[in-house]
Amino acid sequence: MKKVNVPVVTLAAALAVVLTLSLSANAQSAPDLFKSKCAMCHGADGTGSAMGKKMGAHDFTTAEVQKLSDAELTEVITNGKNKMPASKSLKPEDIKGLVAYIRTLKK
Ligand code: HEC
Numbered sequence: 001m002k003k004v005n006v007p008v009v010t011l012a013a014a015l016a017v018v019l020t021l022s023l024s025a026n027a028q029s030a031p032d033l034f035k036s037k038c039a040m041c042h043g044a045d046g047t048g049s050a051m052g053k054k055m056g057a058h059d060f061t062t063a064e065v066q067k068l069s070d071a072e073l074t075e076v077i078t079n080g081k082n083k084m085p086a087s088k089s090l091k092p093e094d095i096k097g098l099v100a101y102i103r104t105l106k107k
Contacts, residue, residue, distance in 0.1 A: 030097035037087065038098070046105035055083040061107040073099045 028036070035044060041052030046060030058065050068076075077095050080086035090098070 028094075030094075030101040033090075033094055034098060034101055037090075041084070046102065057084070060102050060105045065102070066106045070099050073102060 034042075034046075039049070041049055041055060041057050042060060043049045043052065048057045048059055060066075074095055076084065077087055077090070077098055087095070
């Protein structure tokens with residue numbers, strides 16, 4: 001049994017190390033996060049995809065969205081709103097980055 005288990009454990013440990021390293025190396029920047037998690041509804045430029053608009057998303061470049069406070073933006077991104085799903089997998093620093101990114105979309 002031991003003969004089989006030792007290499008398996010070693011392999012699992014090696015995999016865990018590789019996974020941890022690649023995960024931390026892959027810490028996504030806010031623009032990348034936005035592209036991968038938000039753009040399908042909000043559009044790469046924040047003005048909203050056809051689907052997002054149909055669901056009720058607003059144009060991030062407009063005063064209507066830009067007048068929202070950081071706390072309000074954080075709240076929507078964290079907990080979702082109506083048809084927008086909550087993004088529970090995002091870390092607080094990710095959400096902070098996304099809020100800052102939304103500010104850069106202002107016209
Ligand atoms: C499945 C589509 C969908 C995805 C994915 C999505 N949203 Fe939304 N989002 C919406 C909709 C629809 C609303 C409008 C909610 C309402 O007011 O009814 C919204 C609203 C918002 C608002 C408030 C301004 C507004 O348009 O009303 C912010 C800020 C926001 N989303 C940010 C994000 C961020 C950042 C992500 C990625 C982490 C994201 N959303 C992902 C659909 C989506």
